[in-house]
Amino acid sequence: MRSVSIPQEWVAQARAGDRQAFTLLVEAYQVPVYNLCRRMLGNPGEAEDAAQETFWRAFQALERYDPQRPFATWLLSIAAHYCIDYLRRQRLVALSLEAMPDYHDAPDPAPGPESSAEAHERERRVAHMLQTLDPLDRAAIVMRYWYDLSYEEMGEALSLSVSAVKSRLHRARRQLAGVWPESQAGGLARGGTHDAAPAV
Amino acid sequence: MMPHQPFEEWLLAAHDLSPTEAAKLESHLRECSACRALAAGWAEAERRLEAAPLLAPEQGFAERWQATLAAREVAQRRWQAWLVLGLSLAGASALAVLLGWQALSSLLSPAHAAVGLLQVMVWVAAAVAAAQEVGWVLVRSLAALVPPGFWIALVVGAAALISLWLITMTRYAIQGVRQ
Numbered sequence: 001m002r003s004v005s006i007p008q009e010w011v012a013q014a015r016a017g018d019r020q021a022f023t024l025l026v027e028a029y030q031v032p033v034y035n036l037c038r039r040m041l042g043n044p045g046e047a048e049d050a051a052q053e054t055f056w057r058a059f060q061a062l063e064r065y066d067p068q069r070p071f072a073t074w075l076l077s078i079a080a081h082y083c084i085d086y087l088r089r090q091r092l093v094a095l096s097l098e099a100m101p102d103y104h105d106a107p108d109p110a111p112g113p114e115s116s117a118e119a120h121e122r123e124r125r126v127a128h129m130l131q132t133l134d135p136l137d138r139a140a141i142v143m144r145y146w147y148d149l150s151y152e153e154m155g156e157a158l159s160l161s162v163s164a165v166k167s168r169l170h171r172a173r174r175q176l177a178g179v180w181p182e183s184q185a186g187g188l189a190r191g192g193t194h195d196a197a198p199a200v
Numbered sequence: 201m202m203p204h205q206p207f208e209e210w211l212l213a214a215h216d217l218s219p220t221e222a223a224k225l226e227s228h229l230r231e232c233s234a235c236r237a238l239a240a241g242w243a244e245a246e247r248r249l250e251a252a253p254l255l256a257p258e259q260g261f262a263e264r265w266q267a268t269l270a271a272r273e274v275a276q277r278r279w280q281a282w283l284v285l286g287l288s289l290a291g292a293s294a295l296a297v298l299l300g301w302q303a304l305s306s307l308l309s310p311a312h313a314a315v316g317l318l319q320v321m322v323w324v325a326a327a328v329a330a331a332q333e334v335g336w337v338l339v340r341s342l343a344a345l346v347p348p349g350f351w352i353a354l355v356v357g358a359a360a361l362i363s364l365w366l367i368t369m370t371r372y373a374i375q376g377v378r379q
């Protein structure tokens with residue numbers, strides 16, 4: 001990532017009760033928060049609801065926010081915990097590829113030569129890989145590969161020790177390495193295309 | 201069976217390997233098909249993860265957030281209002297039950313209730329008489345101790361405060377309270 005930089009006054013103003021300042025924070029962090037929810041849940045509608053819920057919880061907990069911590073990490077922590085709890089409640093860990101919903105993302109403002117079908121197929125494969133992971137392992141992988149968080153930041157966000165974060169990342173990588181050939185075979189069987197082009 | 205550790209650990213490590221470790225791993229991969237498959241699988245999976253973009257919500261997310269905030273705050277206020285109303289109703293119901301029970305027992309036994317009421321009235325009258333007696337004793341004692349000038353000053357001061365209060369209330373009544 002992919003980091004978002006915001007004026008520090010926004011956070012202070014939002015904590016002082018300025019709703020407009022909080023709305024600016026929502027605008028600034030909507031993509032990172034939504035992306036985390038989307039990668040965790042795999043479903044655009046649920047991701048939207050989860051992102052809205054994340055901002056609502058953050059809004060209500062602003063008084064408890066420690067300004068010494070990065071605001072983005074705090075927000076991502078709320079989002080990750082919400083998604084993990086949601087997944088555990090819904091028992092969607094073993095969601096099958098056939099059950100994956102269609103994607104309805106906002107259109108790419110500058111579409112490249114690749115067809116959108118290929119992009120969707122790539123997203124489907126990434127989503128499928130992530131869906132095979134335990135929710136907490138998935139959160140660790142998402143934070144590592146989309147947000148470049150350090151082990152310490154991940155541990156803080158996920159309420160884990162650094163060694164537990166490393167252990168979960170290792171387990172998740174081991175599992176993803178095993179999943180990829182299956183995902184590729186599934187994609188070939190379904191779409192008949194072999195997507196090797198780098199994304200975006 | 202060929203041992204896969206520490207090669208599997210190295211394959212999935214997030215940090216760079218030392219030259220010695222890299223050479224050992226390369227040598228192991230030439231001989232071990234399982235680790236070769238793991239390396240290929242992870243390389244592809246990691247490439248996919250690193251290439252995947254940040255997904256954005258549909259346009260108008262902040263506007264939807266503002267609508268969500270407004271709706272939730274209304275719901276929260278409504279819930280609080282229902283809570284206060286519920287507690288008030290519960291309190292009122294408890295009081296009504298208590299009073300109803302008392303009224304019912306009075307209706308069922310009016311003589312007993314009348315005696316009870318009379319006892320209360322006698323008790324109140326006795327308490328008032330006792331308080332009056334104590335008050336007079338205190339006033340008489342103080343009158344003997346305090347000089348007459350103090351009483352005059354006390355009466356004048358009280359009259360001044362009452363006059364001030366009356367003037368203020370009259371002005372508020374005539375002019376109203378400005379916001």
